[in-house]
Amino acid sequence: MAVPEGLSYTRSHEWMRREGDTAVVGITQYAQDQLGEVVYVELPEIGDAVEQGTEMGTLESVKAVSEFYSPASGEVLAVNERLADEPNLVNDDPYGEGWLVKLKISAVDETKLLDAAAYDEIVAAESH
Amino acid sequence: MSDSQPLKRTPLFDEHVAAGGKIVPFAGFEMPVQYTGIREEHTAVRTRAGLFDVSHMGEIFIRGPRALEFVQRVSCNDHGKMAVGRAQYTGLMYPEGTFVDDMLVHKMADDEYLLVVNAANTDKDFAYLAGVAAGQEGVEVVNESDRWAQLALQGPVALDVLQQLASTDLSEIRYYRFTWGEVLGRRALIARTGYTGEDGFEVYVAPEDAPPIWRAMLEEGASRGVMPAGLGARDTLRLEAGMALYGNDIDETTTPLEAGLDWIVKLSKGDFIGRDVIELQAEQGVERKLVGFEMVDRGIARHGYPVLLDAGDAEPSGTVTSGTLSPTLDKAIGMAYVPAPAAGIGNEIIIDIRGKMRRARIVQLPFYSRKKKKTTV
Incomplete structure (x- = not known):
């Protein structure tokens, strides 16, 4: 399971793609797989x-x-309205069309975030 | 059962792993909760057929010249008029009129009854039954759970698929009847029963015969879209069909009348354990009732969520016992205990979904019932 580069990850299996002071947030491929079909x-x-x-x-x-x-x-700028009718997007495309929330960031504690390589290690440890 | 006890495996464990089953602990067994996905498996059962491993279920035999008298004593239903080859749903009763378990009683012979019980309760049920039988002449209670595997083939094409492997004419077995026969040349008890709301069969075989029969059913059914189905789909299917699950909707604190299972209570048959309490409830009415509901607002109610009659109520009036998104109806459905005066069809109730007050409406059970073909049964 490849973990995309260029995103920030959490130990609770969210990802965040930052563009300036805004960010798009979703859950990872590993998280959706653990959860099963989102309804x-x-x-x-x-x-x-x-x-x-x-x-x-x-x-x-x-x-x-x-x-x-x-x-x-920060503050919630937008939410993925499509998920009301198509919650399965979270399973089918967790890093793309299955995004959850767009934020305007006011503060980030970088020490709580992981890069792709560090997150990959966490997933590898949890899966074994 | 303590968590430290090692988990048991059914004879079909290797088949589940080979089929990509997601294995979880359930009722002391390592069982597949799903293979490809709960919704896909659920739909397969409603439209084609699904194959379930239900070998974890308990098989307890009551034997002896006083077997019927004994079964009548512990069960709230009337088994006195059953013919050999019939199955009947009932409750195993405590003196308080509450459920030790729910079970299927099969009449094997005049002096032999097979009780099929919930896996999580097998040991408890056996101990209870043995206790009631202690010191009584003419009745023997035998736990044969480890000597039986059970496969449930459920869905509209179940008969056609199983018929290819069976020696007996399955169309002769009517609903809630069973017969001895051969499946794949192996001795099998073939019952037209199930826990999905679909037509189908539950097939009891020796443990060593289960894997080849499992594989043959899937091979035979492959062209008809038959697939293995796990505990997840079993739960959503039974809930749509309005069938109670022990530990959720019924338990040692609930009576059959509270659970809306009036049809399994036969006061006319004479005395049985717990009869006094149930008779009193029948005369005076129950204080709470199990109802089915659909969510009006968004959200999915889950087991244990509080039920309120009004959003402003300080205290809950009831509890959700089962809840899920119904794959067939694409609605959030569930069952809950509510005070009897509030249990009318169409009444609105409030469910506290993790702190959010969401409206639901009481509806007639079952949520789903299959269209019965006029040509059968």
Whole structure:
């Protein structure tokens, strides 16, 4: 399972693609595989203030509920409205069309984030 | 059961691994929760057929000249009029009128009954039954769970597929009947029963015969779209069909009348364990009832979520016992206990979904029932 370069990752299996002071956030390929088919996504409201490491929403598979956490502090600029009707995008294209939230970043604790290589090691450790 | 006990494997464990099954601990066994995906497996059962390994289920035999008297004593249903070759759903009762378990009673002979019980309860049920039988002449309780594997082939094409492998004319076996026969030349008890809301069969065989029969069913069914199905699909299928799951919807604190299972309570048959409590409930009415609901607002209700009658209520009035997204209906559905006066069809209730108050509506159970072909049964 290749972990894309150029993104920031969390130990709770979110990814973040930064462009200036905005960022797109989703869950990783490994996270979607662990969760199984996503059937329902609960996203924050546009304008919500979020804090790094706190719960931002939930993803539900047929069997289980799983929270996802914000990789940075800031404000919710946009959410992926398509997931209301097509939650499976999270499974099919977790780094692309299955994105969850767009943030305006106010602060990031870089020490809590991982690069692709470091995240890859975490996944390798968890899968064995 | 303590977590430190080693997990058991069914005779089909290697088949599950080979088929890519995701293995999870369940009721003391290592079982496949899914292979390709819960929704895909669920749809296969509704439209074609799915093959389930249910070898973890318990098989307890009641034998002896007083076997019927004993079964009548521990069960709330009336088994007195059953013919040999019939199966009947019932509750195994505590003196409190609550469930030790729910089970299928099969009449094998006038002096022999087979009770098929939930895997998580097999040891508890056996101990309970043995306790009731202790000191009684003419009845013997035998736990044969390790001597039986069980395969459930469920779905509209189940009959056609199994018929290719079976020696007996399966169309002769009507719903909730069973017969001895041969599958792939091996001795098998073939029952037209199931836990999915579809037509289908549950086939009981010796453990060593299970793997070749499993493979043959999948090979025979491949061209008809038959696929292995796991516990995940089993749960969503039974919930759509409005069937109770022990440990969720019924347990040692609930009575059959509270669970809406009035049809398995036969007070007319005479005395049985727990009868006093159930008779009183039948006369006075129950305080709470198990209902089916659909979410009106967004969200999926899950087992254990609080139910309120009004969004402003300080205390919950009930609890969700089962909940999922229904793959067939594409709606969030569930079952919950609510106070009897609030249990009317169409009533709105509030479910506390992780702190958010979401509306749901009480609906008639089952959520799904198959279209029955006029030519069968």
